[in-house]
């Protein structure tokens with residue numbers, strides 16, 4: 001059966017400075033559907049000359065164009081118009097997401113409305129954002145202003161490219177920056193649909209470019225002295241490199257990186273609530289989500305019951321064709337990703353953890369990058385599967401002795417992105433949440449929600465996105481001393 005395709009007007013072109021242009025080479029990226037391993041589509045690949053052209057356009061638009069000098073209300077109007085265009089492309093966005101990454105179509109359809117919602121939310125934040133403030137100063141006043149940071153390079157990963165691109169692009173544009181977005185070769189389609197919508201709203205020339213490119217070309221982008229700020233979402237390994245490159249030239253940088261988040265299950269938490277929440281928060285995007293809850297901490301008394309219930313729930317997840325609305329877990333995004341997950345499963349077994357369910361490729365699926373949803377128990381927090389980000393539907397159950405021990409295990413990680421406390425006692429949840437060193441902690445695993453800050457402690461990143469604080473990342477603070485009364 002033919003695979004569904006999103007409608008792309010210009011798969012053979014690149015979106016540079018607001019226009020679809022012919023690329024500098026005939027190179028293309030193959031979009032491989034991970035459910036069947038078929039090449040579903042091809043799109044143009046940006047090379048060095050294309051990136052160069054986009055950066056030159058962005059630099060010129062920032063230095064000489066109208067965009068940074070517009071009233072904020074004008075930029076807000078553009079973003080609201082973008083949201084309206086995106087509303088009309090939800091079907092294409094959902095199909096694109098499932099086609100490239102293999103996320104079940106029901107999940108893609110549920111998540112794509114966040115893409116126009118991001119534009120609207122940031123427009124609202126910008127409406128209320130304090131870009132200027134008069135403060136008292138000796139001998140007069142000072143105007144503390146937040147100016148646009150300049151030319152922004154936004155580097156986007158493959159797992160949720162639409163939303164993750166929007167939460168960079170929208171605040172950067174609203175702050176008055178010009179932006180070059182680099183989606184990943186594995187998943188450029190959402191970004192190209194966003195580019196088609198951006199073309200329709202008629203941004204001034206040079207303000208926005210969206211170019212799918214590989215790492216080496218991306219590396220050139222982050223090193224370019226004309227780029228003032230790099231906003232990166234991706235792996236901690238790439239983030240460290242990008243951070244180091246940016247520091248070398250004192251470019252501004254924000255990083256949204258990996259995670260290994262813990263869910264602490266207290267003895268009073270009803271499993272009827274805990275299990276569905278844990279399954280949901282650990283299998284988001286087939287387990288390829290930075291904020292996935294992948295370590296479950298439970299007391300010795302409660303462990304047998306939790307192991308049985310979580311094992312049964314994982315075993316019941318329907319694995320298969322991601323375009324089937326009944327599918328709950330699709331394939332991993334790429335062959336490389338599946339090999340990586342399989343290596344982690346082997347390492348868990350070799351280090352002495354016990355597989356409760358899963359652990360291999362599903363027998364009924366001979367094509368596609370599938371692995372069975374896998375639950376490990378008897379995991380020691382020092383094992384590789386408890387310390388490193390697996391990025392697949394694999395969850396580890398770890399036993400704690402008491403509350404302090406649970407907190408110590410949760411915090412014994414290089415990461416600090418997310419976390420959850422399951423308990424019927426709200427006061428206890430808050431007290432425990434304060435002790436967890438991570439950017440988000442949820443009582444009974446709610447959220448994350450775009451209106452609230454999101455980002456990491458420790459090696460999970462630098463900066464907070466997806467909230468009014470997300471605008472801060474695209475501004476420079478200037479203090480102007482006024483030798484006279486404030487205007």
Ligand code: NAD
Nearest residue numbers: 156157158183184215218219234235238256257258259290
């Ligand atoms: P990745 O680090 O391999 O790549 C991310 C992006 O960076 C891609 O576009 C890639 O082409 C680009 N890139 C890599 N090296 C580069 C370089 N030297 N210069 C310029 N660009 C470069 O990550 P991935 O495999 O695409 O995504 C998965 C990772 O992203 C996971 O570790 C996940 O936890 C993380 N992630 C974090 C968040 C968050 O908000 N904290 C959200 C989603 C994903």
